[in-house]
Amino acid sequence: MGSTRARIAIDAMGGDHAPSEIVAGALRAQAELGVEVLLVGDPKQIAASTPNASNLSSLEIVPAEGTIEMGEEPLGALRRKPKASINVAMELVKKNRADAVVSAGHSGAAMAAALLRLGRLKGIDRPAIGAVFPTMIQGKPVIILDVGANVDCRPKFLEQFATMGSVYSQYVLGVSAPKVGLLNIGEESSKGNDLALRTHQLLQENQAISFIGNAEGRDVLSGHFDVIVCDGFVGNVLLKFAEAVGEVALQILREELPQGLHGKLGTSLLKPNLKRIKQRMDHAEHGGGLLLGVDGVCIISHGSSQAPSIFNAVRLAREAFDNRVLERIQANYDETNQLPTVSSSQVDS
Amino acid sequence: MGSTRARIAIDAMGGDHAPSEIVAGALRAQAELGVEVLLVGDPKQIAASTPNASNLSSLEIVPAEGTIEMGEEPLGALRRKPKASINVAMELVKKNRADAVVSAGHSGAAMAAALLRLGRLKGIDRPAIGAVFPTMIQGKPVIILDVGANVDCRPKFLEQFATMGSVYSQYVLGVSAPKVGLLNIGEESSKGNDLALRTHQLLQENQAISFIGNAEGRDVLSGHFDVIVCDGFVGNVLLKFAEAVGEVALQILREELPQGLHGKLGTSLLKPNLKRIKQRMDHAEHGGGLLLGVDGVCIISHGSSQAPSIFNAVRLAREAFDNRVLERIQANYDETNQLPTVSSSQVDS
Numbered sequence: 001m002g003s004t005r006a007r008i009a010i011d012a013m014g015g016d017h018a019p020s021e022i023v024a025g026a027l028r029a030q031a032e033l034g035v036e037v038l039l040v041g042d043p044k045q046i047a048a049s050t051p052n053a054s055n056l057s058s059l060e061i062v063p064a065e066g067t068i069e070m071g072e073e074p075l076g077a078l079r080r081k082p083k084a085s086i087n088v089a090m091e092l093v094k095k096n097r098a099d100a101v102v103s104a105g106h107s108g109a110a111m112a113a114a115l116l117r118l119g120r121l122k123g124i125d126r127p128a129i130g131a132v133f134p135t136m137i138q139g140k141p142v143i144i145l146d147v148g149a150n151v152d153c154r155p156k157f158l159e160q161f162a163t164m165g166s167v168y169s170q171y172v173l174g175v176s177a178p179k180v181g182l183l184n185i186g187e188e189s190s191k192g193n194d195l196a197l198r199t200h201q202l203l204q205e206n207q208a209i210s211f212i213g214n215a216e217g218r219d220v221l222s223g224h225f226d227v228i229v230c231d232g233f234v235g236n237v238l239l240k241f242a243e244a245v246g247e248v249a250l251q252i253l254r255e256e257l258p259q260g261l262h263g264k265l266g267t268s269l270l271k272p273n274l275k276r277i278k279q280r281m282d283h284a285e286h287g288g289g290l291l292l293g294v295d296g297v298c299i300i301s302h303g304s305s306q307a308p309s310i311f312n313a314v315r316l317a318r319e320a321f322d323n324r325v326l327e328r329i330q331a332n333y334d335e336t337n338q339l340p341t342v343s344s345s346q347v348d349s
Numbered sequence: 350m351g352s353t354r355a356r357i358a359i360d361a362m363g364g365d366h367a368p369s370e371i372v373a374g375a376l377r378a379q380a381e382l383g384v385e386v387l388l389v390g391d392p393k394q395i396a397a398s399t400p401n402a403s404n405l406s407s408l409e410i411v412p413a414e415g416t417i418e419m420g421e422e423p424l425g426a427l428r429r430k431p432k433a434s435i436n437v438a439m440e441l442v443k444k445n446r447a448d449a450v451v452s453a454g455h456s457g458a459a460m461a462a463a464l465l466r467l468g469r470l471k472g473i474d475r476p477a478i479g480a481v482f483p484t485m486i487q488g489k490p491v492i493i494l495d496v497g498a499n500v501d502c503r504p505k506f507l508e509q510f511a512t513m514g515s516v517y518s519q520y521v522l523g524v525s526a527p528k529v530g531l532l533n534i535g536e537e538s539s540k541g542n543d544l545a546l547r548t549h550q551l552l553q554e555n556q557a558i559s560f561i562g563n564a565e566g567r568d569v570l571s572g573h574f575d576v577i578v579c580d581g582f583v584g585n586v587l588l589k590f591a592e593a594v595g596e597v598a599l600q601i602l603r604e605e606l607p608q609g610l611h612g613k614l615g616t617s618l619l620k621p622n623l624k625r626i627k628q629r630m631d632h633a634e635h636g637g638g639l640l641l642g643v644d645g646v647c648i649i650s651h652g653s654s655q656a657p658s659i660f661n662a663v664r665l666a667r668e669a670f671d672n673r674v675l676e677r678i679q680a681n682y683d684e685t686n687q688l689p690t691v692s693s694s695q696v697d698s
Contacts, residue, residue: 071537136597148534151542185497185585188420193500193582217589221597233542234583236534238590240566245591248485248570249598256626257619266618269611277605 005036006321008314009098012041013067013085014105016303020049022104023056025310030059033311035318038098040064040089064088068109070303077106078113086110090117093296100297100317102288104305110298111149111291118296121326123333126150127293128161128232129300130168131239132316134280137223143168144183144220144228147235147289155199158182158229159206164292164329165227166209171323175226181215183230183238189214195231203229208332239289243302250278288313290320292329297321354385355670357663358447361390362416362434363454365652369398371453372405374659379408382660384667387447389413389438413437417458419652426455427462435459439466442645449646449666451637453654459647460498460640467645470675472682475499476642477510477581478649479517480588481665483629486572492517493532493569493577496584496638504548507531507578508555513641513678514576515558520672524575530564532579532587538563544580552578557681588638592651599627637662639669641678646670 010026012019023039023046030037037059039046046061047053064085068077078087086105090113092098103110111127120127128146135142145161146153162180169178182200184192189200191214203211215228220238230238253274258267267274288301288309297320299313320326359375361368372388372395379386386408388395395410396402413434417426427436435454439462441447452459460476469476477495484491494510495502511529518527531549533541538549540563552560564577569587579587602623607616616623637650637658646669648662669675 136600151534151545183586185500185582185589190422193580196500196582217586217591218593220590221593230586231542233534233545234586237532237566237579237583237587240534241569241587241590242566242594244567244570245594246598249595251485252626252629253602256622256629259622259625262618263622266615266622269615269618270606273605273608273612273615276608277601280601280605 005034006100006318007036007038007098008317009038009040009062009089009092009101010310010314011067011085011089011101011103011105011110012039012046013064014103014110015301015305016104017306018067018104019046021306022310023050024307025305025314026059027052027055028307028311029314033315033318035314036060037314038062038092040092041067041085062088062092068106070106072106072109074106074109074112078109078116086113087117090114090296094118099321100299102299102301102310102313102317104288104301104303104310104313107148107300107303110300114291114294114296114298118294118298121293121295121330121333123330124160124164124293126153126157126160127291128157128164129235129289130165130292131235131289132173133221133242135221135223140223141173142220142223142225142228143173144230144235144238145292146230146232147239148232149291150232151236152233153195153231155195155202158195158199158231159202160293161229162203162206162209162211162227163332165229167328167332168290168292168320168325169226171325171328172319173226177210178226179212179224180209180227180229181212181219181225183220183228183234184214184216186216187214199229253277288316290316292325295326297326354383355449355667356385356387356447357666358387358389358411358438358441358450359659359663360416360434360438360450360452360454360459361388361395362413363452363459364650364654365453366655367416367453368395370655371659372399373656374654374663375408376404377656377660378663382664382667384663385409386663387411387441389441390416390434411437411441417455419455421455421458423455423458423461427458427465435462436466439463439645443467448670449648451648451650451659451662451666453637453650453652453659453662456497456649456652459649463640463643463645463647467643467647470642470644470679470682472679473509473513473642475502475506475509476640477506477513478584478638479514479641480584480638481522482570482591484570484572489572489575490522491569491572491574491577492522493579493584493587494641495579495581496588497581498640499581501582502544502580504544504551507544507548507580508551509642510578511552511555511558511560511576512681514578516677516681517639517641517669517674518575520674520677521668522575526559527575528561528573529558529576529578530561530568530574532569532577532583533563533565535565536563548578602626637665639665641674644675646675
């Protein structure tokens with residue numbers, strides 16, 4: 001924890017509602033979260049985007065030129081635009097002028113920029129994006145990873161996701177011995193596709209995590225698992241489906257609740273309760289995904305993020321920084337890296 | 350269509366609530382759906398399971414011995430228990446004593462029994478389980494396949510799923526030119542894992558279906574797609590997640606709506622509206638998955654099915670039979686099987 005205020009670099013130019021909503025979220029985060037915000041982007045556009053430009057004096061604006069557009073191929077675009085906002089934001093972390101990056105821009109570009117400029121943590125083959133979902137049990141969220149960084153995975157990648165997710169669950173979400181599940185199509189260890197079968201075995205042999213078995217689709221939100229690992233294809237489909245399904249449920253409520261005279265009266269009485277329901281179902285409350293495995297705290301927010309999402313993303317970044325998630329993942333690998341040396345020489349002899 | 354009543358063989362012994370709930374659903378289906386029910390199982394247990402055993406005289410009971418248990422390996426168990434209820438039910442279709450099978454038992458065993466006893470339709474490499482989901486647009490459901498039959502798929506399997514799903518959508522759900530989507534992690538054709546990339550190309554080249562592009566997780570329930578194809582791993586995770594998430598939403602409603610005095614009053618006024626909401630969110634309303642690609646109509650219901658699910662599964666079976674889904678899938682392949690002969694000889698020359 002300590003008394004150091006987290007310095008958060010926010011990509012002001014990335015996302016469907018950039019820069020206005022990003023700036024609004026950044027201003028609120030600076031005012032309420034006890035963090036130091038560095039807003040990265042075109043100073044003119046940033047100034048023009050807010051009705052209260054004078055408020056901008058409360059935070060630092062770091063100039064950048066251009067942004068990576070959604071259609072662009074990440075690596076090429078990052079090279080062509082070295083001063084693009086996401087590149088500049090990552091550089092701030094690299095140069096230790098910031099502790100974390102928040103971006104709602106091109107997620108592939110954010111990931112590539114993080115890899116290029118910050119590099120991977122030792123022991124991690126592939127970074128993963130973790131998403132925190134609320135579950136049936138209030139106050140007991142689950143972190144699912146990967147939700148989109150790696151579409152084709154090998155078993156050891158998923159094992160690393162399990163380690164990183166466990167660290168996050170333990171040190172940010174406060175779960176003492178996080179229960180890890182493998183997303184699969186049945187409870188039995190004999191179930192699953194080739195990747196799931198081989199990963200199951202690896203996870204079972206890993207003594208550093210608490211693997212409790214397969215998690216089916218229906219178990220994701222049950223609250224029985226603290227960490228669920230899967231490849232980035234399945235995870236991304238699930239994440240986007242989950243976000244949309246909350247909206248479907250809210251729409252069904254909007255259509256059905258006010259039907260009829262009793263319906264209209266009842267619905268008007270329930271306004272505050274419906275607001276709480278909306279909060280529990282709305283993905284904007286959850287801020288964004290954490291890119292785990294690169295040497296810096298990076299929050300990848302939704303392209304559709306508005307001010308509340310950005311605010312929550314900054315809070316997520318602050319929590320990851322304050323709780324030293326990266327150091328703890330790294331420490332985990334420093335320790336376990338020594339163990340295999342012993343056991344593999346035993347195997348060899 | 351015609352005047353022939355569909356003859357539906359129901360596996361009375363399969364499922365968590367067998368035989369009582371299965372028998373209850375079967376009796377209701379026989380009474381209300383204009384079908385002829387053949388109840389397959391242990392006559393004593395069937396008789397003991399219902400408070401109105403006299404009602405059983407309205408339908409035919411076909412004796413069977415034992416059932417495939419959830420933990421059993423399907424192929425071995427089916428061979429060891431030739432008189433198991435699922436085997437007997439499939440035999441009834443094979444011998445043309447029934448037109449369709451409904452089972453809530455071991456889904457792997459139902460699939461294997463269908464393959465062994467009924468065989469595949471010509472042109473189909475792998476049967477798929479299709480699940481019909483309601484969408485944001487009322488009255489415009491989407492069929493998703495495969496939701497569990499094939500965990501590791503090749504692109505041509507998914508192409509066949511697209512054809513079978515289109516036939517189902519057109520002739521059972523009444524959509525004139527079903528829009529087909531490929532479940533993927535982005536809209537662009539360059540997005541996806543290896544399977545998705547290669548399948549995208551195949552679907553684009555297939556002139557017999559209306560492929561309109563990738564469907565992301567958020568598009569599944571949007572109503573913009575009539576058919577969505579994916580491998581059985583992703584599809585199964587999605588199906589089970591979707592079913593559970595409806596329950597999560599209902600639980601959030603149950604917890605939050607009656608809070609406070611206004612909440613209690615408002616909720617009591619909304620009782621009928623809440624019942625409609627429950628119906629729209631509850632998966633029991635949707636009956637079960639259709640096993641497409643085998644030479645017989647097979648509905649694979651949920652293990653947790655109770656009477657309403659079985660009733661809806663029988664309705665689904667009747668619709669598939671009445672609308673001659675199997676013949677139409679087959680016809681599709683008989684036609685298209687001739688086309689490639691011409692074009693491939695053109696390519697060769």
